[in-house]
Amino acid sequence: MSNPYLPRPIVHEWSEAIGEDQGEGASITRLLKQQRRLSRFIEENSENLGPASGGVCLYLTGVIARLFDKAGGRLRSATWEQVRGSEKRVQSVVGELLPLDDGLVGRARAVSWRAQPHILDEALMALFESDAEEREEDLEQVEAFKVYLLLWVATEVLDACWRPPKDFEGESDYAYHHIDPKKIDKDG
Numbered sequence: 070m071s072n073p074y075l076p077r078p079i080v081h082e083w084s085e086a087i088g089e090d091q092g093e094g095a096s097i098t099r100l101l102k103q104q105r106r107l108s109r110f111i112e113e114n115s116e117n118l119g120p121a122s123g124g125v126c127l128y129l130t131g132v133i134a135r136l137f138d139k140a141g142g143r144l145r146s147a148t149w150e151q152v153r154g155s156e157k158r159v160q161s162v163v164g165e166l167l168p169l170d171d172g173l174v175g176r177a178r179a180v181s182w183r184a185q186p187h188i189l190d191e192a193l194m195a196l197f198e199s200d201a202e203e204r205e206e207d208l209e210q211v212e213a214f215k216v217y218l219l220l221w222v223a224t225e226v227l228d229a230c231w232r233p234p235k236d237f238e239g240e241s242d243y244a245y246h247h248i249d250p251k252k253i254d255k256d257g
Contacts, residue, residue, distance in 0.1 A: 073233060077248065098133065100144075111219055117215065118215055122212040125216060149231050192220045194250050213226045
């Protein structure tokens, strides 16, 4: 049975707060060390990315781990079997997501079995929908797609390792919840 979903407004609020709080770096580093197999998988696959993309991917993996951490409960360390199983599962739908065009984000959202789809929607927004000038994740589309796939694997793995607290009130059904990506104030 899959975990209840972290609600989209909370995912967005926490993601923004993590990105703005310099003190979160220690938590992210701690979580990446605790998830050594997953972080090693991300590092190994980052060799196929540009230098900026690899750093962004590892950081965003830490942010995703921090989202689970903030939700409470227990986050076990991933096994290699979980990592490799999630990798194969995500790779199985790559053909359905392509081509890299304006429909990519919609096709990604349409995959019904995504673990924690609101976390993945936040990643899609950060990588593909925010203004290029606003994104910290300002990557070429091919690089952004590769990063998204790695973040998807990370989300699948972390969700499998997470046991929410007994009082956690998440969502059991997914419906896309639009949040406007950041826009640059051209006058300010």
